[in-house]
Amino acid sequence: MIELYTWMTDNGYKGRQMAEESGLPYELKPVNLQKKEQFSEAHLKISPGHKIPALIDTDGPGGQRITLCESGAILKYLGEKANNGMYPENAAERVKVDQWLFYGSSTFTTLAQQYGLFTHRFPEDVPVVKKHYEGVLRDMFDTFDRHLADNSYLAGDNYTVADVSCYPDVHVHGSQGIGLDDWPNLKRWHDTIEARPAVQKAWTPFADKG
Numbered sequence: 550m551i552e553l554y555t556w557m558t559d560n561g562y563k564g565r566q567m568a569e570e571s572g573l574p575y576e577l578k579p580v581n582l583q584k585k586e587q588f589s590e591a592h593l594k595i596s597p598g599h600k601i602p603a604l605i606d607t608d609g610p611g612g613q614r615i616t617l618c619e620s621g622a623i624l625k626y627l628g629e630k631a632n633n634g635m636y637p638e639n640a641a642e643r644v645k646v647d648q649w650l651f652y653g654s655s656t657f658t659t660l661a662q663q664y665g666l667f668t669h670r671f672p673e674d675v676p677v678v679k680k681h682y683e684g685v686l687r688d689m690f691d692t693f694d695r696h697l698a699d700n701s702y703l704a705g706d707n708y709t710v711a712d713v714s715c716y717p718d719v720h721v722h723g724s725q726g727i728g729l730d731d732w733p734n735l736k737r738w739h740d741t742i743e744a745r746p747a748v749q750k751a752w753t754p755f756a757d758k759g
């Protein structure tokens with residue numbers, strides 16, 4: 550059985566979205582970040598850096614129990630385990646999936662979070678920093694839009710873990726502030742993914758919002 554430890558954040562929704570898309574049975578374990586539950590001894594055992602998402606699979610490779618954190622690694626793990634094409638077996642097909650999966654984890658979400666922090670949550674108004682991160686976010690949305698002019702999904706014709714890695718911050722920031730009107734290809738990609746039943750289910754907020 551898979552236990553997914555997560556919360557209602559961009560990285561948290563990556564894990565939930567992929568768990569739903571995998572079709573694998575799993576148990577959802579909310580980790581309330583407002584209540585600092587990520588610092589509990591039990592959670593630090595599966596996520597040494599006190600982050601969500603994280604998972605336990607009691608039936609991991611070779612039937613062994615495994616623990617795992619880092620959303621990119623979780624998406625890849627669930628994609629491989631589900632074997633539903635979202636993390637393709639073919640090495641040539643994996644090249645572009647990996648490229649956009651890493652872009653999502655290491656570049657896009659990391660910088661989009663800074664935009665969110667300084668634009669929506671920082672207690673001080675620092676216009677120069679806000680302007681900087683809006684420029685960074687716009688540049689990344691431009692990058693997606695150019696690429697999606699010629700591709701249905703980030704890795705080409707098929708919906709993959711790469712899309713799951715990038716969708717949450719496009720959804721969060723495209724639904725507020727700068728919107729998606731300036732990026733028609735990105736909007737088409739976003740709306741197609743948003744309509745998926747697994748995505749609708751994964752984005753259901755927890756009853757206890759902290």
Ligand SMILES: N[C@@H](CCC(=O)N[C@@H](CS)C(=O)NCC(=O)O)C(=O)O
Nearest residue numbers: 558559560599600601602619620621
């Ligand atoms: N690179 C990590 C980042 C995970 C991350 O930053 N998680 C945040 C929520 S979006 C978190 O758990 N923050 C709680 C903390 O740092 O104490 C990933 O992709 O999983």
